[in-house]
Amino acid sequence: MNGMHPFRVLRAKPLWIASGxxxxxxxxxxxxxxxxxxIDPAGHMKDLPVGLVNAxxxxxxxxxxVNLGAQITDSISKSxxxxxxxxxxxxxxxxxxxxxGKGKLYGALVVPADFTSSVTAxxxxxxxxxxxxxxxxxxxxxxxGSLGSSLARVATTQAAESASLHIGKELTAQxxxxxxKLPAAARVLLADPAAxxxxxxxxxxxxxxxxxxxxxxxxALVVVGMLSANVISGQVDHTLGYTHNDLGPLRLHRPLIxxxxxxxxxxxxxxMAALSLLMGTLVMVGAVGIMGMDASHLPLLWLYSVCAVxxxxxxxxxxxxxxxxxxxxxxxxxxxxxxxxxxxxxxxxQALPGFYRFLAEFEPLRQIAGGIRAILYYGxxxxxxxxxxxxxxxxxxxxxxxxxxxxxxxxxRKGLHRIPVETEPERNxxxx
Numbered sequence: 118m119n120g121m122h123p124f125r126v127l128r129a130k131p132l133w134i135a136s137g138x139x140x141x142x143x144x145x146x147x148x149x150x151x152x153x154x155x156i157d158p159a160g161h162m163k164d165l166p167v168g169l170v171n172a173x174x175x176x177x178x179x180x181x182x183v184n185l186g187a188q189i190t191d192s193i194s195k196s197x198x199x200x201x202x203x204x205x206x207x208x209x210x211x212x213x214x215x216x217x218g219k220g221k222l223y224g225a226l227v228v229p230a231d232f233t234s235s236v237t238a239x240x241x242x243x244x245x246x247x248x249x250x251x252x253x254x255x256x257x258x259x260x261x262g263s264l265g266s267s268l269a270r271v272a273t274t275q276a277a278e279s280a281s282l283h284i285g286k287e288l289t290a291q292x293x294x295x296x297x298k299l300p301a302a303a304r305v306l307l308a309d310p311a312a313x314x315x316x317x318x319x320x321x322x323x324x325x326x327x328x329x330x331x332x333x334x335x336x337a338l339v340v341v342g343m344l345s346a347n348v349i350s351g352q353v354d355h356t357l358g359y360t361h362n363d364l365g366p367l368r369l370h371r372p373l374i375x376x377x378x379x380x381x382x383x384x385x386x387x388x389m390a391a392l393s394l395l396m397g398t399l400v401m402v403g404a405v406g407i408m409g410m411d412a413s414h415l416p417l418l419w420l421y422s423v424c425a426v427x428x429x430x431x432x433x434x435x436x437x438x439x440x441x442x443x444x445x446x447x448x449x450x451x452x453x454x455x456x457x458x459x460x461x462x463x464x465x466x467q468a469l470p471g472f473y474r475f476l477a478e479f480e481p482l483r484q485i486a487g488g489i490r491a492i493l494y495y496g497x498x499x500x501x502x503x504x505x506x507x508x509x510x511x512x513x514x515x516x517x518x519x520x521x522x523x524x525x526x527x528x529x530r531k532g533l534h535r536i537p538v539e540t541e542p543e544r545n546x547x548x549x
Contacts, residue, residue, distance in 0.1 A: 151458055154458030154473050155463070158465075161470050162202045162467055164201060164467055166206055166216075166221060167203050167224050168208055168217070169190050169207045169208070170213050170225060170226070172210055174230050175187075178237050184233055185232055186229075186232050189228055203269075217261075220494065220495055221501075222261070222269075223258055224257050224258055224269030226277055227255075229252065232251050232311075235249055235250070236288070236311070239307055250311070251310060252313070253277040253281070254314050257317055257318055259319075259321060260321055260325075260494040263327050266328070274313055278309075281309050282308075284311065285310050288310065319494075325411050329463075330411070331489040331493050332463070332489075334493075335425070335460070336482065337404070338400055338426050339429045340452075341426055341429075342429025342430035342432075343449070345430050346431075346433035347433070349385050349430070350437045352388075355369070358373035373536075377525075378533075381438065382438045389427060389431055397423030398422075401415075413492075413497075414492050414496075418492050421489065425485045428481070429452060429485075432448075432517045433448040435518075435521035436451070439524045451481075456480045456482035456483070459473050461487065462486055479509070484505060487502030487505055488502055488510075
């Protein structure tokens with residue numbers, strides 16, 4: 118019997134090295150993934166989709182039809198001043214409303230129908246009345262993400278202000294000495310004729326977290342699934358007799374029921390699928406029923422919530438079964454570490470570095486959050502992210518099953534069974 122004091126294990130170098138490497142790598146990865154994704158959104162921004170609408174009907178000026186709105190939209194869409202940071206999408210008012218209502222635009226710039234007539238009225242010398250200042254409207258879209266909407270608002274506001282100054286220079290040059298005949302107010306407005314107004318292009322209900330409830334709800338589903346996988350895996354192992362279960366000072370151990378690795382994963386996955394009905398329901402009850410989150414399409418939200426928990430949980434169970442104890446760290450990186458920065462929620466994908474955009478194509482949280490956003494904010498439209506959410510969850514479930522059962526089947530065929538050492542016969546005993 119070894120009489121070494123338990124605290125002497127602190128002298129063991131392998132304990133320090135293994136623990137230090139694992140925790141150090143984890144700390145570094147989380148810092149790089151979280152901070153690196155959000156350190157310079159404006160600098161990494163590329164092709165942020167923003168609508169550009171010309172509703173201007175034009176006006177006759179000096180016997181010639183003029184449309185200043187067309188000049189503005191053409192100038193902005195062809196401008197290279199912003200590089201490729203903004204993807205200006207020229208469309209009509211109906212189209213921009215639809216695209217904002219699907220979360221496909223982070224904002225829009227709208228030239229109103231009376232823009233040309235209002236601008237040309239500033240140069241009129243036939244009335245002493247103060248002319249009405251024309252306005253360019255900047256539409257925001259917090260439902261697509263607060264930061265993305267803010268970036269779009271800044272870009273559209275700058276474009277609108279630049280267009281106003283350009284028109285002011287042209288008007289000043291055209292009327293020349295006639296400026297002296299204009300009313301004082303008109304002369305002031307002439308240099309910068311257009312006002313810029315900001316409106317919400319797709320208003321949300323008050324209990325929508327400024328467009329973030331979809332992200333936090335999806336995050337809750339993923340975290341519940343991942344953490345439940347750890348609980349279910351441990352409970353199944355205890356029930357089969359492979360591990361003990363500590364309840365305070367009590368240590369419980371059941372008789373061993375031999376099961377292959379494939380059978381163990383099948384049992385755990387069945388339990389996860391069944392309990393997802395409970396977990397998905399309670400997440401929805403907590404968010405909507407208790408906390409009052411604005412939500413519609415409740416039956417669909419419930420079904421989607423249950424499926425999201427099940428897929429996340431089975432995916433985490435697969436990683437635990439394949440990698441063993443390190444599997445929980447791998448699951449944490451996949452479902453949390455790499456997922457949160459790439460979820461297209463706090464930071465738009467268009468404002469992420471290239472590596473994170475690549476991760477966003479398959480990271481589970483982004484797919485699940487997209488479907489939740491479509492249900493909560495966009496009337497459960499399929500092309501607003503709901504269809505992609507369903508498809509990617511199905512792909513994830515199939516991939517987890519193929520990977521998990523394929524690798525575990527190989528373990529079983531190689532004889533790498535999960536039999537505790539204490540149940541094996543002693544091979545080193547010698548008779549005297």
